[in-house]
Amino acid sequence: MSTEAVFKGWAGLDDKACQGNLKFQEFEPKKWDEDDVDVKILYCGICGSDASALSGEWGPVDNVCPQICGHEIVGEVTKVGTSPDNGIKVGQLVGIGAQSDSCRECDNCKDHKENFCPKQAITFNSPYGRGNGKGSISRGGFAKYWRGPSRFAIPLPDGLDPDIAAPLLCGGVTVFTPLERYGAGTKAKNVGVIGVGGLGHMAILLANGMGANVTAISRSDSKKEDAMKLGASNYIAMGDDLKKAFEPHARSLDLIICTSNPSELPVADYLPLLKPEGTFCLVGIVPKPLEISTFPLIMGTAAIAGSNIGNPDAISRMFKFVVEKNIKPWIQKWDMEEINKAMPSFQKGDPRYRFVLVNTDNGGKL
Ligand SMILES: [Zn+2]
Ligand SMILES: [Zn+2]
Incomplete structure (x- = not known):
């Protein structure tokens, strides 16, 4: 059974976005491709790059509007196309990190080193380069749902808590x-x-x-x-x-x-x-x-x-490794509704040591 995704998130609209001015609104997801998945977001970590983008350090925020940041996303797959990668099925828990697409054709992609692909899309504010989605701007995890290529939605192994999986993703x-x-x-x-x-x-x-x-x-x-x-x-x-x-x-x-x-x-x-x-x-x-x-x-x-992030295979290996060694990042959880308090607190250096936002209405647990 699949649920129809409604794409709403906390949007950065100007350079004050990070100071408690993210606006909850609907946004346009990427155009659907048959290797895409829709994911109901349970958790999303806050990473320094989100704060940099939303503060205008990477160029004025209204250059890409709305900015839906967040790239340590964990959620449940609600829709798969006819050609999913990673054997992904509806109902599965997956994680999406800082990268959400690559060309699939260059030597790096063929070697499964997609993080070096010159035509990659990062998970927020970046144009997709393939298929129907070509030209669509990537939207990240400060939202209720995420849509993107299943190659970059990494299945969580059994035994990995979805909240602590979030900060591992970037x-x-x-x-x-x-x-x-x-x-x-x-x-x-x-x-x-x-x-x-x-x-x-x-x-x-x-x-x-x-x-x-x-x-x-x-x-x-x-x-x-x-x-x-x-x-x-x-x-x-x-x-x-x-x-x-x-x-x-x-x-x-x-x-x-x-x-x-x-x-x-x-x-x-x-x-x-x-x-x-x-x-x-x-x-x-x-x-x-x-x-x-x-x-x-x-x-x-x-x-x-x-060193530049890691490819999807590395994320899979890391997931298995942390389960085997019982490694758990230290996180503090915030209801995602409180994002306009969490971001300024993040900016002050408060996390000990990673903030994770929780969509309680989607089933995430505080
Ligand atoms: Zn490539
Ligand atoms: Zn990051």
Whole structure:
């Protein structure tokens, strides 16, 4: 049995949207394609990119109007077309992350590395590029229903709570992918995580689950207790003098995942933490270009890398992994009706460590 979806959501209409000015209204979903699904949204996490877009940091909000953001979506499939991917059926629980389409034809797509597809659609404010939906603007999860390609609606395995699955879909997979790529717990026994926030707390949980010794690196001691509970075995409070703070920990880490995104990042100061052949991997956008001289890179045979979300297969692997290891992100739930209070609170840095919005009328549980 299927329910007819009614597409209503909390729309950003101007640059004050994030300050408690999202408006609940109907919106146009993408035009239906036979590989699409309609999903009744139960939960949606709030990620930094939602706040950036709704604050006008990616260009005036009214450039794309209405903006229905939210890209850590979990819900129940209510409609499938004649050619669904992932074996999706009505009634199934699925998750949708930051990406909701790709071309299916380029080498990246054929290799199932859709997150590198040059013609991909992100889950909000982005034009779809294929089929009937070509030109339709993607609408995200701050809404009652979502419609999009089933390839990007990832089935939740048994044993995964749908509320804690939400933050894994963007924040989680963004750190899972480089931890997996660089061999956390195997090749990279000692992993540093810079920033204990939405992404950082999941990086600590996941790296610990992979068997790595985790060092949490944060500005002050204020998150030390939490970091240890999350599974870190060491903690560095940087203070204002990075060189002094890092000296006792020189050459102790195989991999550093940098989840913080200050306006500028003195990357050279962090490199002495790396063991030879170590990798410093950025997942947070730092607006100012990095400044680094080549000498320490060459002497340490160090790599500075970036990493971009994760593909649908990686999300599936991560889901299985967190069930197997009983890993649960720390979330605080808000009724989605309260989104105009949740967004300003998110902006103040209140989450410990991820806000998840709940559609109680769709069956989500607070
Ligand atoms: Zn492609
Ligand atoms: Zn995100």
